[in-house]
Amino acid sequence: MTIELEYSSSLNGASYLLFELKQVIKLKQQGLTLPEIRKKVIDGNLFQFENKGRMNRTLPSIMRRAEVIDQVLTDLMLDGSVENAKIINLYAIMKTDRLFFEFMNEVISEKLHNNDLLIEKKDMNVFFTAKAEQSEKVANWSETNIEKLKRAFMQVLFESGLLKDRRGKELSRLIIDEQIKEHLIRIGDAKYVYAMGE
Template sequence: MAIELQYSSSLNGASFLLFELKQVLRLKQLGLTNQEIRQKVKEQNQFQFNNQGRINRALPSVMRRAETIDDTLVSLMLEGSIDIAKIINLYAIMKTDLLFFEFMDEVTGEKLRNNDYLIEKKDINLFFTYKAEQSEKVASWSSSNIEKLKRAFMNVLFESTILRTRKGKELNRLIIDERIKNHLTNIGDARFIRAMGE
């Protein structure tokens, strides 16, 4: 099922959420419906958040990401290493967030493919300026929303280990498990591997 994605700033309230995605996938494996999962997450605080508002902001993104991960990837994510889980989570974020996918492909992935291991503020600023010129939606966002989004993008890079340190500029090449590469290639999603810098 292909979802027609539009630019969105939902990463502001969602970010990496690896632990939370794993919780949802485990509930899915138990056969719970999406409605039951939502209810259980909220009632039993499965995400271990300290306030309901944060759950309400994060849950829609986590549910969308869970929908993009097939059984093969679910098994790898829940039974594999933390590095494997991070890469599958990164894939799910790109698959559900068009702007972040384009950022990965056009900025981070491009740098890694060219053996350029430095991401600077100007790279991120240029990307957002270019997207605002291309899209009325991005152009309509407030500068504070865009600043938050830039931080959210960098946080995802750090959490997925593409960015070496939280405040740094140095990029790291991901080591992507062959099973993930082969599976994504077989299902027609090789562009996401490319966006990770392969």
């Protein structure tokens, strides 16, 4: 079942968050319900945030990501390598954030498939301009919000291993574990594998 996602700028407050996602996945693995997980995370400050406001901003995104990670991916995320966990987190971000998925699909994968390994400011600008023309919602976002989103997108690229260094422009190819790749294709999510450059 595909849920048609709205465009959202939630990545501003909840960009990569791999450690936090793993905490939620562990609780989900123990059989806790979503309300129980939420309570445990907040009461125990499992994300180790100093700011409660940040917890309230990031938790909904992390819970949505945890929902799209099935048992096979849960096992691979908790028992596999850090690289596997990064790939699964990237998949979960794309699966729950339409704008970021479209960015990966229309900009990053196209670059990787064409052997153009530079992501430049103009690529971001062209993408966001096109989205503002296609969507009234995006068109109504402030310039500040869009600038923050561009930084959040670059942060996700860097932390997932797609960007060689934090301030750089050079893209790296991801090495996606065969088990993850085959599983995503089997469950009908091949488009996310393609968006990661495969």
